[in-house]
């Protein structure tokens with residue numbers, strides 16, 4: 001296994017027949033019932049404190065984010081030293097998660113609940129990357145949650161959790177069966193627009209490609225925004241990296 005590989009595709013009778021799961025807000029909502037409501041509200045409000053993504057090639061910043069990574073020890077998260085996030089052969093240093101988010105009960109509850117619902121084996125999947133991302137749109141500038149188009153992230157599993165969407169239209173999430181490339185007919189396996197806070201998709205990044213359509217302000221709104229929590233799961237022995245994958249961009 002390459003040190004930059006997320007690992008071979010799991011095989012055997014325990015592989016989920018579906019390479020993804022999509023569930024409503026009740027699942028993670030139940031996981032958060034043990035957390036004081038004030039902490040949940042503060043966690044959601046932390047998306048108001050994300051700095052612009054300086055790696056985005058755009059005239060006006062429309063993406064804001066923080067990042068952190070953790071080792072999962074049973075029911076405990078160990079925060080790892082802040083480091084660049086590698087994807088598609090490029091390292092990008094994002095602003096770190098704040099201490100209250102990284103060490104809080106909300107993130108721990110969400111990560112553990114997501115890890116219990118992976119669409120495949122979780123053995124050895126002991127590390128995760130956590131992204132807080134806000135994408136905004138104005139009448140002049142649409143927001144691009146996935147500017148690279150149809151792609152893999154280069155992990156074992158990726159959880160996409162809607163935190164909040166406000167005055168937005170668009171941002172349809174799509175999962176594609178890998179084929180010979182999108183232009184050669186990769187199939188859309190699933191399409192949905194995450195609408196309810198805590199509605200979630202978890203995908204097996206080795207078995208599907210994904211993208212998200214651009215977003216625009218809702219009719220009558222000057223500005224819209226979409227807040228997401230993304231959690232990448234991968235084995236510590238094969239650090240997260242997109243190096244082994246080539247992004248496939250819609251043409």
Ligand SMILES: [Fe+2]
Pocket residue numbers: 146151152153210
């Ligand atoms: Fe992605």
